[in-house]
Amino acid sequence: MxxxxxxxxxxxxxxxxxxxxxxxxxxxxxxxxxxxxxxxxxxxxxxxxxxxxxxxxxxxxxxxxxxxxxxxxxxxxxxxxxxxxxxxxxxxxxxxxxxxxxxxxxxxxxxxxxxxxxxxxxxxxxxxxxxxxxxxxxxxxxxxKGLNARAPYIEVPKETDFVNNKKYMSGLNPFSEKRPLNAVEISYLYMNIMTNVMGVKLCLAFAQTSPSKEVQDFMLRGKNISQKHIKIFVDILLKDDIEAPHVPDTSVSDSTTKTFSDKLMMFHMSLISAAGIGNYATASAASQRNDLAINYQRLSLEVARLAKSGADIMIKNNWLEQPPGIKDREKLAKNKEKS
CATH class of the missing domain: 1.20.1260.10 (Ferritin, core subunit, four-helix bundle)
Structure with a gap:
């Protein structure tokens, strides 16, 4: 059988x-x-x-x-x-x-x-x-080869501790002193610095090799957003005297010859934008200082807007392949009636 x-x-x-x-x-x-x-x-x-x-x-x-x-x-x-x-x-x-x-x-x-x-x-x-x-x-x-950037070191805890004050979660009031970052928050700040560094270099490589002014402008906008986010995260670390990660030399050449299709480059940017939004969402949920959580949410919106404008460019140029989906039953019925 x-x-x-x-x-x-x-x-x-x-x-x-x-x-x-x-x-x-x-x-x-x-x-x-x-x-x-x-x-x-x-x-x-x-x-x-x-x-x-x-x-x-x-x-x-x-x-x-x-x-x-x-x-x-x-x-x-x-x-x-x-x-x-x-x-x-x-x-x-x-x-x-x-x-x-x-x-x-x-x-x-x-x-x-x-x-x-x-x-x-x-x-x-x-x-x-x-x-x-x-x-x-x-x-x-x-x-x-000594190329990997390590997350910052902090002291290993010698004893367990518990949060005994609601102020531990605060951080929005500009007139009150923020508590020091904890290990979880440092980890996500570091990770998001590194992912944005990669974003900057990819945007540069794609911008200088694309023949399309529209794509060039999009990539340069992406580069500027990534650089802005890096500065925000680095400044937060520096306020607690934590050094920013030493990034390896991930530079690109000065070639302006078309290397990848605009369709591929725009898809790549949509992929890393989605990954970035996911990283920020996870970091926001894991961060216990509310100023950090709100920062991630605000920056996620900025990345989402960039991704939306990228999708618009892809649709306009017929570069966006449609994922599988269900048929529009109402449309099918109406078409049947017309025939």
Whole structure:
């Protein structure tokens, strides 16, 4: 007797679609990085990341074909100019892989949690494990070369303590002294500084290589927002005499040759904007000083507005691929009546 077919759920369909889009983009970017990277150790990490994305695309294509699921357009070799000159430093490439691996681990953990079918759960669990290994590999290489920026050190607690005053949660009153930052708050400030540093460099690389004035202006706006957010977070740390992280040299070259398609660059920005909003939401929930929580919420709105304007540009230029969804039943009925 044939086993009853278990159909994909909406969350599994969305997770598979998102994973394909992200991996097809990553393969293009990583393939270009491999062309020019000189450091052999760093190249190992970039190659690992490329191989993972290529393998994922093959596995996803097999799943799509088995389920009669239309394969997304995603991104192909047409979205990257492999003849473009050197654009990204070796250090940038390694830092990029480490950063995107962190984003990937968060995404894949969510995909596992939203999956129900055993084969889909197993696939995303495998992806999570591979991305975790890639993160560890890139971190190990960066550490061996003294390139990884560590979070600030604080004293190890010698005893437990409890909050005994509501003032612990305060911080909005400009006339009262704010309590010192705790370890959780320092951690999120540090992480958000690092992610915005990566955002600044990506925006610069994309702005100077895009032939579109509209895209250039969007990227420069993104760069300015990231720089503003970095300053806000650094100033908060400095008020408690905590040094800002020493960021490795993640610079870009002065190439202005078109390297990636505008469609790919805008999609990449939407991906890191979404990740940034998620980071800020988590940081806001975890921060116990209410001035920090409100700061994150305010800055999230600024990133959301940027993402909205980016989506408008993508729609205008027919670059925004639509995620799978249900049919508009009312529209179908009306069309039937007309016919």
């Amino acid at each position: 044939n086993e009853r077919k278990i159909y994909l759920t909406s969350s599994e369909i969305s997770s598979l679609w998102t994973a394909y889009m992200n991996d097809s983009m990553s393969k293009c970017v990583l393939g270009f990085m491999l062309k020019d990277i000189k450091d052999e150790e760093m190249k190992i990490a970039i190659q690992s990341a490329y191989d993972i994305s290529a393998s994922h695309l093959e596995q996803l294509t097999t799943i799509f074909q088995r389920e009669n699921y239309a394969i997304p357009k995603g991104f192909t070799e047409q979205d990257v100019n492999m003849n473009a000159p050197w654009l990204l430093t070796d250090t940038f490439c390694l830092t990029y892989v480490n950063h995107m691996a962190r984003v990937g681990m968060i995404s894949y953990a969510g995909f596992v949690a939203m999956s129900f079918r055993e084969d889909i759960c197993n696939y995303f669990s495998q992806c999570l494990n591979e991305t975790n290994q890639l993160y560890s590999q890139s971190l190990r290489i960066a550490s061996s």
